Amino acid sequence: MVARVTTFAFEGVEARRVDVEVQLIGSAGQTTFSLVGLPDKAVAESRERVRGAFAGIGLALPPKRIIASLAPADLPKEGSHFDLPIALALMAAMGVIGPADLEGWAALGELGLDGRIAATGGALPAAVAASALGLGLICPEANGAEAAWAGDASILAPRSLIALINHFKGTQVLRAPEPGPAMSGGPVPDLREVKGQESAKRALEVAAAGGHNLLFIGPPGSGKSMMAQRLPGLLPPLTPPELLETSMVWSMAGLIERGALTRDRPFRSPHHSASMAALTGGGHRARPGEASLAHNGVLFLDELPEFSAQALDSLRAPLETGEIVVARANAHIRYPARFQLVAAMNPCRCGQGGVGRGACGKAPRCQVDYQNRISGPMFDRIDLTVETPPVTAADMALPPPAEGTAEAAARVAAARAMQAERARTAGLDPVRTVNARAEGAYLERFATPDEAGRVLLTRAGEAGGLTARGWTRTLRLARTIADLEGADGVLRRHVAEALIYRRAGPAAQADFERRTSTRPGFAEAEAAPSLHR
Structure with a gap:
């Protein structure tokens, strides 16, 4: 038998x-x-x-x-x-x-x-x-x-x-278990606690509205990590399909306790000593890594240049495809990894950069060497690069800002609602179609700028050397900025702001200035002084 x-x-x-x-x-x-x-x-x-x-x-x-x-x-x-x-x-x-x-x-x-x-x-x-x-x-x-x-x-x-x-x-009948509670992570840190850094907070709101990747560059104590930790409070809760996807990954990692699930989006912040396998998954049983545990949420990498080059570059493919494949001789293990990357870094090893009190005496070479630890292809996948200058005593003496997380989250929710409605119009999944992942005919239909915006983007691309990926990501970013404004079309001012965010470090800035110094009239295009590739 x-x-x-x-x-x-x-x-x-x-x-x-x-x-x-x-x-x-x-x-x-x-x-x-x-x-x-x-x-x-x-x-x-x-x-x-x-x-x-x-x-x-x-x-x-x-x-x-x-x-x-x-x-x-x-x-x-x-x-x-x-x-x-x-x-x-x-x-x-x-x-x-x-x-x-x-x-x-x-x-x-x-x-x-x-x-x-x-x-x-x-x-x-x-x-x-x-x-x-x-x-x-x-x-x-x-x-x-x-x-x-x-x-x-x-x-x-x-x-x-x-x-x-x-x-x-039949002597002791077992009852069917009930689903665990749907938990909330509790109160989230408020943006009102961040003094100054209005430009960086604006970039944080844009990133939340469209699901864009974001990098803060600034000296220690300028609020980079503080702002990154407030991003989950701006994001909408997980939808039921996203909740199931995320919970299945956490179940494989053994991180669900007593069946309790949470609708808060994951926020994972691995230490910079994390290995490639810790970030992308692997090991003897090919466990999910931090990128997969951040599926449908945020992966925050603090001290970005301190991560190993191999570990950072292992994230390049997942940032494009939304999944990680752990290859073995006898199997290929797939984990979902559709996360939003947020990173923070100092301008150079000493942390101060080349301007202001305590400026690095080795600038700009120190900055170039330090930021060159991040590969060009990795930089190219970051939609917004924002400088966070030192917070002054005058900033700290100011009263708390009038707007905080609740007000910014309301604008983000309105922008995401516009994206969901466009996705339904195009016959796409409204849950997965955020601006950061828009492509093809959808992008052509909804993110093509007006004539003035197209001219601006073309001139910026010729002068700043935007890659094809950079061009597409700029359009996606401009579409998000228009959504926050409630505009149906993408206008020149939306493209101009998007180009400002496509900035790079001192190496790219020096190269840009060298190539544009003999091209009069580009300043009239209202593009950023340091466009990213």
């Missing part, structure tokens, strides 16, 4: 079906336990955990040859969540549970040596996949509230093997 139970192997956030088959062979003799189907070390150790869990609840393995097969055999199996399905299939083969009782169920969970079922990552993606197959899911009690978010899937969340056996025998 062969007993079967369905479970899942994870490739990124995708749960792939695995059939666990257990067969007992031979007559009375010595017990042997074989596990086949390309298991990794953690899966191979399931034999001993299952053996110990059975002993913990008073069950002895039969004196036969036990073969547990994980099909398909060519799919790598990783993780301890195979313990429970192997144990259930074995109990069905032994007659402890009727094989018919397991029909219509998938299972995952790690076993303790006393028979308890321990929490494991991936309960939410497994529940979604089980529901798609028309199956219910048996998962650990600690994961029950998380799995219940999958919707109409039937969920059983026992605390132990004994509780599950009693449920199938």
Whole structure:
């Protein structure tokens, strides 16, 4: 007799079906336990955990040859969540549970040596996949509230093997778990607490309205990190599809506690010592990295040039595609990574730059060398580059600004509503179509500037050397500025402000000034004095 139970192997956030088959062979003799189907070390150790869990609840393995097969055999199996399905299939083969009782169920969970079922990552993606197959899911009690978010899937969340056996025998019926609470992250820091830096706050609002990447450059204490931490308060809450996508990534990382989800957008701020694998994902089991954990939210990189060049450049492709592919010899693991990059950096290593009190004596060479740690292609993917000058004593003596996070968030919500309505008009997904990701015919239809704006952009591109990507990102940025103004079309003033934000560091500025010094009349174009590529 062969007993079967369905479970899942994870490739990124995708749960792939695995059939666990257990067969007992031979007559009375010595017990042997074989596990086949390309298991990794953690899966191979399931034999001993299952053996110990059975002993913990008073069950002895039969004196036969036990073969547990994980099909398909060519799919790598990783993780301890195979313990429970192997144990259930074995109990069905032994007659402890009727094989018919397991029909219509998938299972995952790690076993303790006393028979308890321990929490494991991936309960939410497994529940979604089980529901798609028309199956219910048996998962650990600690994961029950998380799995219940999958919707109409039937969920059983026992605390132990004994509780599950009693449920199938009808002596102790388990209740279906309720979804965990939808939490809020609590009060967010207010923009009113930021003194001065009006230009930087304007750029922060533009970035929030269109989902654009943003870089603050300024000396220590100028409020760069302070403003970045206030960006989540300007962003709208996660929509239901975004909430499910984000929660599935967090489930794979084991970061959902007691099934509690939050509609606040993620804000991840890794230390600059983070490795490439920590940022983009990887490791032995290809876990999601910080970029994927920031999916549908914000990835804040403070002290940007202090990150390794390899780690920073590994983010270039995700910034364009919205996903990360962890390549292995036998598999390609995909994680979603549609995040908004916000970064901060000092103008040079000493932090002061080349002007004002305490100016660096090595300027501008120190600034050029320091900012050249960031590659040109990485700079090209940053939509807004904003200088944050030192905050003066006069700024600190001023009363709090009249407008704070609530007022700016209202303008951001109105701008995003305009983007959603345009997306519906174009037959696109209004959730995913923000200006920062607009392209193709949509961009041509809704972001083409008027004649004066087109002339300005053309002259700026010729003089400043805008790349094709820079041209497109400037149009997207101008569209967002127009949305904040409530304008239907993109005008010259919107393009001019967008060009101001497309600034670069001293190396690009020096090159721009050299190439434009012999071109009279460009100043009349109202473009920035230092256009970015």
